[in-house]
Amino acid sequence: MADVTLRKVVKRYDEVEAVRGIDLDIADHEFVVLVGPSGCGKSTTLRMIAGLEDISDGDIMIGGDIVNDVPPKDRDIAMVFQNYALYPHMTVAENMSFGLRLKRYPKAEIKSRIDEAARMLDIVELVDRKPKQLSGGQRQRVAMGRAIVRNPKVFLFDEPLSNLDAKLRVQMRIEIKKVHQKVRTTTVYVTHDQVEAMTLADRVVVMNHGRIEQIGTPNELYHKPATKFVASFIGSPAMNFIPCRLEDLAGKLHIRLTDRIAFPLPPARAARYQGIPRTDKLLLGLRPEHITEARPHLASGMEAFDTVLDVTEPMGMETLIYFTLEGSQVCGRVNPNAGAQDGAPLRLAVDLNNMHLLNEVTGVVL
Amino acid sequence: MTTVTVDKATPTRKVKYGSMSRDRTWALRWSYFFLVIFAIFSLTPPIYMLITSLKSSAEISAATNPWWVFHPTLENYVGLLTSNQFLRFFWNSAIVSIFVVTITMLISVPAAFALARMRFWGSAVLATGVFLTYLIPETLLFIPLFKMFAVIGDWTGIQLINRWYVLLILYPTLTVPFCTWIMIGYFASIPKELDEAAIIDGASWIQTLTRIFIPVAFPGIIAATIFAFTVSWAQFLYPLVFTTSTDQLVMPVGIITSLIKGDVFNWGQIMTGALLGAAPPLIIYAFLMDYYIAGLTAGATKG
Numbered sequence: 001m002a003d004v005t006l007r008k009v010v011k012r013y014d015e016v017e018a019v020r021g022i023d024l025d026i027a028d029h030e031f032v033v034l035v036g037p038s039g040c041g042k043s044t045t046l047r048m049i050a051g052l053e054d055i056s057d058g059d060i061m062i063g064g065d066i067v068n069d070v071p072p073k074d075r076d077i078a079m080v081f082q083n084y085a086l087y088p089h090m091t092v093a094e095n096m097s098f099g100l101r102l103k104r105y106p107k108a109e110i111k112s113r114i115d116e117a118a119r120m121l122d123i124v125e126l127v128d129r130k131p132k133q134l135s136g137g138q139r140q141r142v143a144m145g146r147a148i149v150r151n152p153k154v155f156l157f158d159e160p161l162s163n164l165d166a167k168l169r170v171q172m173r174i175e176i177k178k179v180h181q182k183v184r185t186t187t188v189y190v191t192h193d194q195v196e197a198m199t200l201a202d203r204v205v206v207m208n209h210g211r212i213e214q215i216g217t218p219n220e221l222y223h224k225p226a227t228k229f230v231a232s233f234i235g236s237p238a239m240n241f242i243p244c245r246l247e248d249l250a251g252k253l254h255i256r257l258t259d260r261i262a263f264p265l266p267p268a269r270a271a272r273y274q275g276i277p278r279t280d281k282l283l284l285g286l287r288p289e290h291i292t293e294a295r296p297h298l299a300s301g302m303e304a305f306d307t308v309l310d311v312t313e314p315m316g317m318e319t320l321i322y323f324t325l326e327g328s329q330v331c332g333r334v335n336p337n338a339g340a341q342d343g344a345p346l347r348l349a350v351d352l353n354n355m356h357l358l359n360e361v362t363g364v365v366l
Numbered sequence: 367m368t369t370v371t372v373d374k375a376t377p378t379r380k381v382k383y384g385s386m387s388r389d390r391t392w393a394l395r396w397s398y399f400f401l402v403i404f405a406i407f408s409l410t411p412p413i414y415m416l417i418t419s420l421k422s423s424a425e426i427s428a429a430t431n432p433w434w435v436f437h438p439t440l441e442n443y444v445g446l447l448t449s450n451q452f453l454r455f456f457w458n459s460a461i462v463s464i465f466v467v468t469i470t471m472l473i474s475v476p477a478a479f480a481l482a483r484m485r486f487w488g489s490a491v492l493a494t495g496v497f498l499t500y501l502i503p504e505t506l507l508f509i510p511l512f513k514m515f516a517v518i519g520d521w522t523g524i525q526l527i528n529r530w531y532v533l534l535i536l537y538p539t540l541t542v543p544f545c546t547w548i549m550i551g552y553f554a555s556i557p558k559e560l561d562e563a564a565i566i567d568g569a570s571w572i573q574t575l576t577r578i579f580i581p582v583a584f585p586g587i588i589a590a591t592i593f594a595f596t597v598s599w600a601q602f603l604y605p606l607v608f609t610t611s612t613d614q615l616v617m618p619v620g621i622i623t624s625l626i627k628g629d630v631f632n633w634g635q636i637m638t639g640a641l642l643g644a645a646p647p648l649i650i651y652a653f654l655m656d657y658y659i660a661g662l663t664a665g666a667t668k669g
């Protein structure tokens with residue numbers, strides 16, 4: 001069993017509180033990604049799990065045992081670093097076997113483990129090379145190989161792909177996923193890249209200012225964000241936030257965006273938002289794919305309005321459009337054949353079945 | 367957008383490139399000019415020494431061209447290399463230097479590792495303190511040190527003055543601070559993740575030092591070794607003050623005391639002795655330099 005549990009974990013440096021009380025349960029075999037902007041405490045959290053940083057407060061458990069005071073080497077973990085941290089004077093094979101040699105594993109066992117890992121990572125022909133003779137992607141594979149041969153309880157990755165170029169990053173992402181499917185080792189993976197988080201994770205942990213904002217599967221985070229931070233952090237292009245108010249018009253609950261534009265809410269939404277004071281300052285959260293060109297027959301929950309586009313960005317498969325509503329820029333995604341042009345008027349439709357309503361002050365999704 | 371920028375940048379870059387290569391040419395010329403002057407300055411004394419060492423005493427005192435050998439002879443070399451006294455000096459120097467280099471590396475490498483990597487109370491102050499120690503000249507220290515050793519001799523009966531092994535205590539005070547300082551620099555340039563990876567792999571501090579840091583910082587170790595050897599081989603003041611019996615002398619002092627008799631300078635043998643004395647450091651440089659430079663460039667690329 002190799003589940004990892006964090007209970008109210010805190011890390012204080014002299015003046016700053018880098019991690020402010022984190023509770024997290026990671027199941028055996030699970031792939032969990034910690035994601036968040038730079039400086040939010042992801043690395044610190046990971047390094048506390050590794051034992052490279054002391055825990056100021058709280059408990060960390062690996063496989064049910066509290067490991068607060070267990071040194072890294074006895075935690076049975078392996079870590080992959082952003083800059084690979086390969087031993088420059090050792091060959092690939094020596095790099096991978098260093099930990100096993102320190103533990104005095106039999107030679108035959110070491111060799112078979114290296115062979116297996118090298119085959120899995122497709123680096124068989126590189127085992128006798130030195131790190132400086134390898135490309136960035138190859139070094140990354142070796143660093144992973146070094147983790148795999150140890151056969152640890154937990155893999156820890158700290159931004160392992162951010163030194164690679166964009167294309168290689170996508171390729172290595174798939175590679176990491178394949179490896180995890182094969183070895184099924186519990187994994188904690190840190191990244192600031194939300195796409196990486198979404199594509200790799202069984203569960204994503206979104207962090208901000210040393211706290212957890214939300215934990216969920218990639219789909220949960222995308223479709224049911226709990227806070228404005230999560231809503232804006234996950235998804236690209238980012239979710240639009242349009243200032244709005246609730247209003248009762250002709251006995252139906254409406255959402256008013258501008259003096260001209262107010263939409264009736266679909267019944268399910270109306271019931272959900274009924275209790276909100278009409279004077280509250282709210283934000284309408286809409287993902288770009290829920291702002292599209294208006295078709296002749298609108299499905300229920302779709303509401304049309306006219307606007308003038310500022311800029312269009314043809315992406316091939318779709319066209320991104322940008323327009324202004326009450327001073328805030330809004331992004332939508334329309335069909336390339338919808339006739340969207342820079343500066344031209346266009347009739348758009350919003351899909352209110354997929355809307356989010358946020359409290360502008362607290363940032364909480366209502 | 368991008369194309370426009372490139373179009374604009376290309377001509378400017380061309381002009382710059384031209385002026386840069388002209389700058390380069392001039393920089394090269396100047397550096398060669400100074401290199402030649404430097405080479406003349408540093409090579410003249412050894413050449414003069416070599417010429418003099420090949421002359422007989424008679425020819426040296428004769429009023430001939432001092433830059434030419436008319437009757438070359440090896441008598442100075444034969445004289446020194448068959449003199450038990452000179453071989454004794456050489457032997458003392460070798461023993462002292464080898465011991466001092468060993469002692470220095472055994473102290474300064476672990477010390478530098480601790481100061482560079484283990485953050486403990488006062489480690490930053492200590493690191494600076496180590497370097498400040500090096501700045502105190504031995505001319506300031508030799509009299510108090512002499513007094514100290516004399517007192518220790520009186521109290522404990524352990525005779526240190528006029529014994530060659532007193533130098534094993536004295537020389538490290540010169541070599542350890544500087545070598546520690548060099549090694550701190552080399553160790554500090556090793557990425558932090560490398561020792562963290564080693565620690566996670568299960569290495570103890572000692573194993574991290576011996577199996578990761580020392581191999582990775584090997585060029586630094588070579589540099590420190592060369593420095594320690596050069597200092598202990600060439601040190602003059604301490605052996606002059608602390609050793610007096612001829613069987614305890616190291617070479618620099620030995621040559622001066624045995625080959626200058628009153629106001630009679632045996633120039634031929636002095637020059638020969640100095641040349642022979644300069645040989646070991648030269649040989650060591652020649653052997654280790656390749657390694658040193660190769661190591662430098664290899665270490666420069668990030669592992």
Ligand SMILES: Nc1ncnc2c1ncn2[C@@H]1O[C@H](COP(=O)(O)OP(=O)(O)O)[C@@H](O)[C@H]1O
Nearest residue numbers: 013014016018037038039040041042043044045
């Ligand atoms: N050794 C340290 N001393 C003081 N502050 C630190 C130290 N390491 C990290 N921090 C601070 O802790 C916060 C979180 O850092 P980190 O966990 O590295 O963030 P990231 O999410 O980018 O990995 C940052 O504000 C950083 O400045």
Ligand SMILES: [Mg+2]
Nearest residue numbers: 042043044159
């Ligand atoms: Mg980080």
